[in-house]
Amino acid sequence: MTTNKQSFGWILERVVFYLIIVAIVIFTLFPFYWALNSSFKSEQELFEPATYLPQQFTTISYQGVFSNGNFMQALFNSAWVSGATVLLSLVVGAFAAYALGRLQFKGRRGMMYVVLAMTMFPQISILSGLFTIVREIGVYGSPLSLILTYPIFTLPFTVWVLTSFFKGLPDEIEQAALVDGASNFQTFYRIMLPLTAPALVTTGLLAFIAAWNEYLYALTFTLTTPTSQTVPVAIAQFNGTVMRQEPIAEVMAAAMVVTLPLIVLVLIFQKRIVEGLTAGAVKG
């Protein structure tokens, strides 16, 4: 009798538990599903009471998105800006991280504090100063202005995460290399750098996502030059060029196009991303 009761309680607990899990999944994924759903509806259908499935399934919005020259240009700009930002941050960041993680020198602690403070740097608070400098250098309105300014949020983070990774590598490898007569720099790029490949992938991915999603600087520096705009600006400004009405189904299709690559990346590198995100925050 008692065992029966226990197992009944156990089953009830499991059922409630899985109901909670399902609720969390719905909470998390529903808006994403809604964008997908809406992107396959026609513009007219979006003005009727909402339905959970498209009544007339159509891919016309996707055709619209892919034949939209401005949007395709924005996709290209985003890919080039984010790619260049990642490359720049990884190369420069790996150098700095090796110095901070493996070498003993005067001023190391001070530099660590600078880097940590920079990871929290409020981008918005230098907007007007950066606006002036971007115009002085002469890159205002070009994608270069973004490649030049994005390191402010990708670089300190990259340095911080890579530093803790370098610190975790065993000393023996490095000493063996030095005994074998390798120079400091050779030890760095022949031996230590390949060992950090996993961390490079993680931080590169996080930097890519941050640059791909950035909106404030992109809007400020490319507001007047549509050919230099990145995807977030294009989506925020996505207004019907032909039709007066805002093509909301097309916006949703565009949203899917820019988000799907990120979702795929996130699903593949899920474990690494979580590690990277929590490395700075939890372990310190």
Add this chain to the structure above:
Amino acid sequence: MAVTRTLTQSDEIPASYGIGTTAIALLLLLIAVSALGLYAQSILSIPEIQQGINGEISLILAFLNNVGIIVPLLVVLLGLFFIITGVNMLRGSADAIRWGATIVFWLTVGAIGVGVFTFFQQSAGNAIFDIETDYGRGASAALPLLLFAIPVGAASWWMSRHDSFVNRGQTLSGRNTRMAWNLLIPTIVILIIVAARPLEETFITSLTDKRFGSADPVSFVGLDNYIQLLSFRIDTVSCRLADDGSCAVDASGNTRWELIARDLMTAGYRPLASIPIAADRAITISGTDGDFLQSIGNTIYFTISSVSLELLLGLFIAIVVNSKFKGRGLMRAVMLVPWAIPTVVSARLWELMLRDNQSGIINKVMLDLGMIGSSQAWLTNPNLQLNALIMVDVWKTTPFMALLLLAGLQLIPADLYEAAAVDGANRWRQFTSITLPLLRPVIGIALIFRTLDALRVFDVFNVLLQRQKLSMATYNYEVLIQEQQGGYASAVSVIIFVLISVFTLLYMRSVRIESQ
């Protein structure tokens, strides 16, 4: 353990080595002296500086406004460093020769880098200013830099050829220090360009009345911008009287209050909010820049509500996901989806979901469930706008919060719970006496993290509310870009910077950098 690649002591240093280092030392001295001279000359040729020297305007302010502090300081320090290194190289100091090698290497890299950048930047056409692409223009702009790269490049090449003499007899710590600074130079240069210089520019501009796209001379206004932004006062007002002598009420039944005194209105004060303290009296808060004070209020309300909701929900989700069940890995991947979606995309998406009729799914679901009586205008009703944004933010960042807390939960050893269970503690006791205390540092860091993020909120406000309600960041953007008021916008930036710095300091105190 000084493991360095040195020559054996018997190796003879050839006379040519001495001649080479002397030549490079002289080159360094020449570069330093001419750079300092050219820089001084370029400063003196600025019209405003000349006016300052003639006593027409304040020299210090003209200097700050035109050259700032960081760049001249860097030029002077580097110039002195080059000169000292050059002199010591002439004296034959081995350490100075090593630093000399470092200097000529970075001068080469810098000259080539800036040269290539100048070439492309000057060549590129510009649609706004109607300039066509012209590689000749780029080449002539970049030529001086590339010419400069030739002698320093040759010096650097010679130094690396004589590597073994240069590095002779250096200590391990000396070698590490030089290597470390070499590796840090690119990061330092980038941080100066994208952070230190803009910050300096923002601080200095905030003391001026600068406007973009205006030919008017810039003048210093001291703290006027800040006073205009932050001035506020609190007055008591009485209610407006209706014809029968009682307090008048408006259409929605709220008491109507008198305005603040006329002379205050003339002085620029505009009422922001009235809080009733009695049936016929209220406190009115008024400020000289109502929009900014309102944006601070909006941001604080948004921050406190969204962060506390995210913490509660995030903690709940983290604890659920922390228990063992099938598909836990998948669950973690699912939780990353809202985080990965660009904020702008999620804002557009919620714009559709929050539509003010039944084509908006939120209204439809809530109507179907009987939670609301009629469709709500989430994004245009002033009473609902901020709550709608909080909903969007909670959806987007709660999973991230949960992942941070989950990482913290996994550090708590399982045997603590087993021991507690043996002692007869129920789940709630286990939660309050084990989970919460051990998770507190992680909760603290997650809270600071999210607070910092929420305080600088821009994307959702800009996309969903445009100018209807402002956050501090969208206010700053409006003043800077739409109104082109450089000085005033900079003052807003500085206030945000100070506010966020306080939280950054809190964060840095909670993340210790070990002394090693």
